[in-house]
Amino acid sequence: MAKKSRDCCPSTTCAVHCESKPKLIAVGKRLIHAIVPNEVQTGLDKGERQHQPLARRYPDKFFNYVLVPVGDDNQIWTGLEQAIVIAQRENSQLRGMHIVPNEAVLASPNAQAVQAEFDRRCQNAGVNGRLILKTGSIAQTIIDRARWNDLIVMNLAHPPGETIVDRLGSGFRLVIKHSNQPILAVPGTVSPLDKMLLAYDGSNNSKKALSITAYLVKQWQAQLVVVTAHEKEAPDPVIIDYARRYLELHEIEAEFKIGSGKAADVILETAVSHHCNLIIMGGYGAQPVVEVVLGSPVNAILRRTPVPVLICP
Template sequence: AAVTDWYDNVYMPVVEALRRENMLEDFPGHTEGDLYFWIIEHAHYVREETGQPISSWEVARDYARRFGRAPGNLWQRFRRRLMALLLPSHLEPGPPAGTWRSERLNEEAPLVLFRDILVTLTGAETGWLALSQAAEIARREGGTLRGLHVMREDSTEARARGQAILDEFAFRCDAIGVPHSAKLVVGDVAEEIVDRARWADLVVINQRREHGQVVERLGTIFQEVAAHAARPVLAVPGIRSGCIHRVMLAFDGSPEAREGLHLLCHMLDKWGVSAVVLTVATSNGAQQILDEAVTFVRECQGHEVTARLESGPVAETIIRVLGEENADLLVMGSYRHPPLLKAVLGSMVDQVLREASFPVLISR
């Protein structure tokens, strides 16, 4: 009976994940049994590193990405190493739009988007506002908050401070009543967040402010994470924001903005919010772009949304309309230009974030 139970509930779920991902093609000359034992070992490593349970199919996919010999995986590893040699990390290109849905959602996943929410912890007072916003989403989704504090150097003082931050995080989560876990790690802050984001569904970062302005506007930790994490990123302003009742999607027809449509449909269906879809006219096809978005939402969940077609400077128009519509959350696509070009030209996303007094969910 014990062997049968192990076979049905432990061994076969992993093997089924291998078959779904066609992983034997990545490891020619090996059997499903070989891969099973390798992946179990990899799963133990991942769970020790993250402090959270990881599904069999996610571990299998990560193992293939890291070690598989299929041409696609070999090329991606070579490309990442080459980029690391040629470009600073903040100028490397990010993942393609939609990566987060293909990596984290499958037909067996529960009907939630944000099961695991990665919350970056700094210990700053404004940073706890981001925790409050993350907790609201966790309650709506039945999700778990995964706290992360990154030490730039490993020292007794840094570890003591880091542990104090994790203790405060646990205390606040218990008081709010949301499930939680936390990790203390050493390394480059942005790189650690991006690396651990692949085991999350949402990354929450506080936008620190000084005298009303976002600090370190170019090359910040936030911008590196938003450009390179293959997950939606929630930027929370360093001021208190209320509950989310009305959501506005800034839609320009880009692949990144189309990912925002999936987020908006989920919020309409599961959160009970109302919504606005805004398109700022920058071309003759703006009305068609807006109509496409509204039609998608109606066909997806049958919900009605307010449609706004406006003209003017894009960032200023987004902020103006959000105020007029009394929206509590802005959803918009991530950076469209490659990071090197963005560094020269600037970004509309950055322009909005500089002025935002509301949370901004950046879809990937």
Template sequence: MKSILIAMDESKSAKSALSIGVALARICGAKVKGLYVEDIMRLLEWQPAELISAGMGFSSAIPETKPTVEQVEVEKGFIAEANRLEKNFKETCKKFAVNHTFLTKRGRVHEIIKEITKTVDMTVIGRRGKTYPETSKEPGPVTDNLLRQTTRPVLVVPEDAKVNNKILIAYDGSQNAQRALSIGAAFAKLLNFDVRVVSVANDIDSAQKPLDEANEFLTPYELNATYVVDFGAAMPWKAIIDQIKIFDPGLVVIGAFGENRLVELIFGSTTKQVIMEATCPVLLCR
């Protein structure tokens, strides 16, 4: 791993993401890109009345608009926030002696982040941004959209994330899970972490087959690995969360989202539920 993107704002989870992302970059010898996106939607909330009138057809002329007072204040806020974030980012990177660069872009936040992910090996992002209610356990919309759209691994970091030397990998044999197993093994080897692989299915035979695959795959890595079969659970995510509580990992690695959105709507998303419940970073792979 040679490059890591850290998406930044002033939320608690983004601050945790910065610390963990930079520490990981030092271990990997990777360069870090810090990214702050000026959310254009905050400016569009304050469209001049004349422009809105023209857009609705009440006026045929397109006015020569000037920024509203609110838009000027938003612009000032962008500059101040970017300066604070850049200062904190550079101080953190220098502390860990990590090669780094800081970027400020303007646009729709999830679209800008998605484009920058194409230039790095992995993205680190907080579970939810500062504009999303802290009382909610769900990942924010920017994080959710990024997980669905990027093909790069994404490390989702909760507020006050705890880390230790244990990795939990959920494996079901799917393509996304195969990528998760491969990346999880590489991290475990690099960091010298203990590994637990959990396989969840409706019956023991269906759960055991993926576990045997995982065992064969991980054997050459010579890791301290254990394997757990969990079957009969009504919802796979419940079994994974149970293993998180039992094993108490410092990192969870899973495949990001299944292909069936209808099933996800009816039964709930394993990806989202694990992100909501985990108190450690969750690495998601597609």
């Protein structure tokens, strides 16, 4: 007796299933083509995608939509002026946001003045910008809106403090901790962002920072210094070699530095000695309890930095 093929479906139900199967496959292919990037469809693995030239890997600009919380004093406007520098390079849309405590303030002369000032600065710079007025907690409102943007640019008027109580009450820390988008912390002055320092320690967060740094250096034609800090033992050569090879694959030249001491001290001292005007680093690496109790290099740098800091969570 001949053995039946596994593909044979003698029942009516199976016959219908077999007839409809090619149709389902065709529909599935169309869906995949519509929603999955071409590089994934062609089967490129992660390593192959990393080895592609940046022009092919990033067909669009990195920061298309930039969220900029603004206030009503000259110091807070520094964040917008720094965002304008980015928008002019990336052709970004600036999404300004002025947050007030309650709806009664929305129609106040002060709020309207902020609206007018935002429009004036964007228009004078020739960038596309729009400001909205929102009510609520400043930190939570920024976190809620961050998911719809590619970058958050914030004035560094109130960095996380040195004590546990100060850190727990820091709105800036909450935004860093809960936002999935890069955050550019801007101190008192606007930077040209043309000489960058990458703080690299081999962690997952610093590898994200490495990827963004590669794009910025290549697209913005900036200079780059890569610094690795250690307090006791020298860093594993494999860690530095990974960053070196990654940049070489993207045809990026960089100066590598290894410094002994606390990470924040080494990073800031290197930034000053090499005249860097942007520090790029990963976000909080420790568990939240450890970070709150013992502090973090991120917090220490934010308290002391003279230049903008791009934090990549």
